[in-house]
Amino acid sequence: MVRVVIANIFRYLFYGAARNWVRNIGSIAPALGSMALLLLMSGMAGLGGLALFNLERVEAAQASLLHVYLRDEATLPAVDAFWYRLATDPRVASVTYVTRAEAFARAQTMPGLPQLANASEGNPFPASLDVQLKTIGDVGAIDAMVQHDPVVDPVYPTSYDRGAYQRIQAVVLGIAIACIAFLAMLAIVAVTVTMNSVRAAIHSRRDEVTIMQLVGAPRWMVRGPFVVEGAITGALAGAVAGLVTFGLTVAGVSANPMTFAQFAPGITVTVGALAATMVFAVGISLGSGSSLISVRRHLES
Amino acid sequence: MVRSIVELTGVTRAYGSRLALDDVHLSLEPSKLTFLVGPSGAGKTTLLKLINREMRPTKGEVWVDGLPAHSIKASRVAELRRRVGVVFQDYKLLPRLTAIENVAFALQVGDLRISDQEAMDRALDALEAVGLGDRGSAFPHQLSGGQQQRVAVARAMVSQPKVLIADEPTGNLDLETAWQIMHLLEDIATFGTTVLVATHNVEIVTRLQRRILTLVQGRLVRDQPAGAIGRMAWLASASS
Numbered sequence: 194m195v196r197v198v199i200a201n202i203f204r205y206l207f208y209g210a211a212r213n214w215v216r217n218i219g220s221i222a223p224a225l226g227s228m229a230l231l232l233l234m235s236g237m238a239g240l241g242g243l244a245l246f247n248l249e250r251v252e253a254a255q256a257s258l259l260h261v262y263l264r265d266e267a268t269l270p271a272v273d274a275f276w277y278r279l280a281t282d283p284r285v286a287s288v289t290y291v292t293r294a295e296a297f298a299r300a301q302t303m304p305g306l307p308q309l310a311n312a313s314e315g316n317p318f319p320a321s322l323d324v325q326l327k328t329i330g331d332v333g334a335i336d337a338m339v340q341h342d343p344v345v346d347p348v349y350p351t352s353y354d355r356g357a358y359q360r361i362q363a364v365v366l367g368i369a370i371a372c373i374a375f376l377a378m379l380a381i382v383a384v385t386v387t388m389n390s391v392r393a394a395i396h397s398r399r400d401e402v403t404i405m406q407l408v409g410a411p412r413w414m415v416r417g418p419f420v421v422e423g424a425i426t427g428a429l430a431g432a433v434a435g436l437v438t439f440g441l442t443v444a445g446v447s448a449n450p451m452t453f454a455q456f457a458p459g460i461t462v463t464v465g466a467l468a469a470t471m472v473f474a475v476g477i478s479l480g481s482g483s484s485l486i487s488v489r490r491h492l493e494s
Numbered sequence: 495m496v497r498s499i500v501e502l503t504g505v506t507r508a509y510g511s512r513l514a515l516d517d518v519h520l521s522l523e524p525s526k527l528t529f530l531v532g533p534s535g536a537g538k539t540t541l542l543k544l545i546n547r548e549m550r551p552t553k554g555e556v557w558v559d560g561l562p563a564h565s566i567k568a569s570r571v572a573e574l575r576r577r578v579g580v581v582f583q584d585y586k587l588l589p590r591l592t593a594i595e596n597v598a599f600a601l602q603v604g605d606l607r608i609s610d611q612e613a614m615d616r617a618l619d620a621l622e623a624v625g626l627g628d629r630g631s632a633f634p635h636q637l638s639g640g641q642q643q644r645v646a647v648a649r650a651m652v653s654q655p656k657v658l659i660a661d662e663p664t665g666n667l668d669l670e671t672a673w674q675i676m677h678l679l680e681d682i683a684t685f686g687t688t689v690l691v692a693t694h695n696v697e698i699v700t701r702l703q704r705r706i707l708t709l710v711q712g713r714l715v716r717d718q719p720a721g722a723i724g725r726m727a728w729l730a731s732a733s734s
Binding site for chain 1 (some may be wrong): 546548568569571572573574575576577580586588599600601602603604605606607608609610649653
């Protein structure tokens with residue numbers, strides 16, 4: 194009995210839906226295209242958003258990092274006392290002593306600096322204390338406090354990225370609003386086109402639907418195939434968009450890993466695969482959801 | 495007293511300001527063939543649709559085999575419809591299915607517990623009952639109008655409903671074929687199903703001498719018992 198019910202459900206709900214989907218591919222194509230485009234844009238926007246989020250965090254950490262450069266003549270006990278004073282300040286998260294050799298090594302990893310470092314005779318980089326603040330707002334106050342300390346280099350006492358974080362935040366906010374508005378518009382188009390294609394499918398099969406309704410087919414069985422058809426459309430659009438999203442991520446990561454990591458921090462092949470999976474799942478939900486809305490609107494019980 | 499299988503009490507159905515049915519009271523007894531006559535626009539199709547819960551009455555109650563069609567929840571409509579078979583003037587067969595598949599399809603989508611083999615066996619039985627046992631593999635376009643209507647009757651009856659409603663079942667058929675269909679509906683009533691036929695076919699209605707309900711402008715103006723010879727005034731308007 195259970196096997197018979199399952200076989201019938203599979204035949205009338207899934208197989209029937211798949212057969213009708215293939216038969217109606219002409220009218221479904223616009224919905225498929227617009228949904229694939231929407232999902233692809235969503236996938237790329239999602240990855241871009243994650244990269245921007247990570248970039249913002251990196252920038253926030255860097256912006257609240259104050260480099261305090263030490264005099265070459267500063268004695269070790271004086272530097273220790275200065276270090277202790279900063280480390281015990283409640284506004285400070287951590288203080289790291291960077292030797293001249295470490296500063297030189299760090300410069301080698303930064304774009305443009307290796308050439309500069311190699312052009313100089315000896316090591317041009319001073320020792321420093323890297324002071325990580327708990328909040329960005331305290332950077333200015335700590336900077337002012339340490340400027341005139343005897344162990345601090347009087348010519349170039351400190352450095353930090355003034356205003357960079359705020360600028361990035363403004364840019365990220367602007368991009369996010371633009372992306373959300375664009376995706377919302379695309380979503381409306383995709384849902385509308387899908388709803389219309391389901392409406393056309395209902396119209397083309399009105400006799401079948403009428404007969405199913407009149408012989409007492411349960412409501413879910415009358416509506417189900419149309420929802421499954423929408424899910425198939427969404428799944429296919431999701432699969433295409435997901436594959437393209439994943440392919441672009443893999444291409445970006447493998448083309449130049451260092452540069453890619455700088456411009457899109459946190460975006461790896463695994464993250465790309467996860468994004469592709471999410472795009473696929475969203476596709477199924479979007480397709481079946483918009484079909485369900487259309488069925489509820491256009492199918493009488 | 496015989497329990498009614500279909501009962502309408504004070505039923506009114508309005509389309510905007512126009513009344514398609516106006517305070518209709520009637521009951522149908524089991525195993526009887528009843529004709530529903532009246533001019534075009536009298537409300538015959540509306541009355542049939544109320545019985546099958548294709549629409550709800552604006553006012554009044556419609557009971558079908560103990561179920562309140564006027565107030566039944568959408569989730570239980572299928573249960574009601576499994577008790578009511580429907581035959582249309584234009585047959586409404588699915589063109590891509592054969593005759594036997596049309597019948598089996600209706601049987602299976604109405605009851606998912608029915609296996610393929612059982613559905614085909616019962617569909618074949620139903621087709622044999624309407625005299626089309628040898629045309630099961632034919633597609634609708636390969637059948638005559640009368641044969642297509644027989645398939646439609648087989649489809650309506652295969653799940654053994656308590657009530658069969660037929661909306662102009664002979665409207666597209668020549669007189670000889672129409673008589674064949676009517677005899678078939680008579681047989682169905684004899685075997686225990688309540689049959690309600692909306693028709694314009696005056697000759698059939700008068701010669702069969704079954705109960706006749708006459709609707710005019712939404713009102714049930716006459717309920718003529720079976721065997722009675724009534725006035726023929728309605729014929730003029732019924733055949734219009």
